[in-house]
Amino acid sequence: MNYMLKYSLACVVLVLALASCRKEPNYPDEPQISFKRIEQVSHDNEGLQIDSVFLVIGFQDGDGNLGLSSDKQSSDYAPPFNVGSTFENNFKVKLLQQVPDPNNPGQFIFREYQFPVAGFDLSGRFPRISSDDREEPLEGDIRFGMEFTEEFFRPGEVIKFEVYIYDRETPVPHKSNVVESEPITLFTN
Structure with missing residues (x-):
């Protein structure tokens, strides 16, 4: 029993010593993102085929001011985050969207998709990552979902995404780098 106690105490001291040496990561205040993966789930809703697509983006941020509240009474809806900005x-x-390359017959390129409704895009708000306003480095993943239907896209259509994020810095939020997803084919399941 003394043998176990003696070595257990040594292990606890070693773990505490190593934990106290751990340094906070040193990330820039501008968010840095990376493409992790894309998830696609196909389902049928009363004869209408729907693809739910989830982009998983990794992030690192030095001051931890990522995300915006969905409460319209919060400061996260005050300028510069106000509606319409x-x-x-x-x-x-x-x-x-993948389209034929007009300069190279038989080849394909990707062009920005023009939505049939003017002003529409897929952008949105992700919630605050940290529950307080402390400045601290943050690292993790954001999972952002969208739905596509056969009303606007044909089965077999190939698409991909370009993504960037903003932090809550005021008066002008910091913009992250831009990342690109891998291509997916819609309505194949």
């Missing part, structure tokens, strides 16, 4: 949505998504 460039920064209202902090998760920016550009949809790219």
Whole structure:
């Protein structure tokens, strides 16, 4: 029994010593993102085929000011995050559609998709990552979902996404780098 106690105490001291040496990561205040993966789930809703698509984006941020509240009474809806501003949505998504390359017959390129409704895009708000306003480095993943239907896209259509995010810095939010997803084919399941 003394043998176990003696080595258990040594293990506890070693763990505490190693934990106290751990340094906080040193990330820039501008968010940095990376494309992790894309998840696609196909389902049928009364004869209408729907693809739910989830983009998983990794992030690192030095001051931890990521995300916006969905409470319209909060300061997260005050300028520069007010309705109609460039920064209202902090998760920016550009949809790219595979099309024939006009300069190279038989080849394909990706072009920005033109939505049939003017002003529509897939961008949105992701919630606050940290529950307080402390400045601290943050790292993790954001999972952002969208739905596509056969009303606007044909089965077999190939698409991909360009993504960037904004933080809550005022008066002008910091913009992250831009990442691109891998292509997916719609309505194949």
